[in-house]
Amino acid sequence: MQAAPPLIHWTEQGTDHAVRWHSEAGMPPPKRVAVADDTMNADTAYRLACEGTALLWRGDFQNARQLLQALARRADHKHGKGKKKPAKVAASPTEAFHLHRQAQSQRARTLAMLLIPFEPGYTIPLRRAPDVKLACNEAYGRGDDAFVISLRELLGLVGAHEWRKAGVAIPALGARIHPHYGVFSPVRGEYVQLVADTPLPKNTKVAFDIGAGTGVLSAVLARRGVPQVIATDMDRRALSCARENIARLGLDEQVQLLEADMFPPGRAPLVVCNPPWVPARPSSSIEHAVYDPESRMLKAFLAGLKDHLSEGGEGWLILSDLAEHLGLRPREHLLEWIAQAGLVVLGRHDVRPVHPKATDADDPLHAARAAEVTSLWRLGAA
Incomplete structure (x- = not known):
């Protein structure tokens, strides 16, 4: 028997919600979810993401993309990218590899905290949201239910769709x-x-x-x-x-x-x-x-x-x-x-x-x- 898909739970305007959670990386659904929109600044979003609170976006889709870029800049700064000296100097190539993978993993977890809702049929119920139906059908097959996915994963899916075309x-x-x-x-x-x-x-x-x-x-x-x-x-x-x-x-x-x-x-x-x-x-x-x-x-x-x-x-x-x-x-x-x-x-x-x-x-x-x-x-x- 196939296991039931994982669900993500959150409360919005006094109502409890639960829909399917989708993660190609196999990440479990976040336990803490806050509703976010265009009024949230990048510093607050980054702090919440680092603390393990996911942000379910209800604002403009293009603003969500800009926020993700801002979160990425903060994550890169934290892990020493662009600095003259790294935060920690590796003692060996092996340690350098493990430190690099650890930093990549931490960065990925933080950036995955910005979430996008989907309605049945791969529709994104946000202002200025792109039509990603074809890309989603190529990657996931037919989509008949609502679900939530990280924006970072969605953008990777769209990028893969463009690679496939070109x-x-x-x-x-x-x-x-x-x-x-x-x-x-x-x-x-x-x-x-x-x-x-x-x-x-x-x-x-x-x-x-x-x-x-x-x-x-x-x-x-x-x-x-x-x-x-x-x-x-x-x-x-x-x-x-x-x-x-x-x-x-x-x-x-x-x-x-x-x-x-x-x-x-x-x-x-x-x-x-x-x-x-x-x-x-x-x-x-x-x-x-x-x-x-x-x-x-x-x-x-x-x-x-x-x-x-x-x-x-x-x-x-x-x-x-x-x-x-x-x-x-x-x-x-x-x-x-x-x-x-x-x-x-x-x-x-x-x-x-x-x-x-x-x-x-x-x-x-x-x-x-x-x-x-x-x-x-x-x-x-x-």
């Missing part, structure tokens, strides 16, 4: 990939280019793509001439996204999508996987593409790879070494897991990231990001 240019495809809400966008093109440039094993008639996401790597392999690509993912949003992208690119006949945990049945001469790179706990659904607690997916891929490779086949592991520079996963551990799985390293192709954070000296993890290398490890059976 798409992301993929030079390796000569086309665009359109990410859906909750599916990690392939904005780091260097790892895609590695898959496009690495020579295919001989007689690659079938390839497995483990963790398909948007379907970008399956599309690259199909465009390279692999007759059959079988892609798996456990996330239904990802499968829907990949299916739409594959269809748009006209690759339906070559790419098959399966809802599966890791490997499809059988063996293939090429098995590709781009697991999350950082062994830490994700704080939202989309962060599962970046954070992998205890390197679970990485370990599962290595442990099962040998049993799914054809004779003479290759497994391509696409992995950043950012975790190594942060002190979260030594290179020795990766090499041990490869050996324990009965695998050998056939070769490795490296590339340096070109995303903006790699050159942002103000980023608290700049030293690690500046040293980061993304690699395609070619693995074979020992």
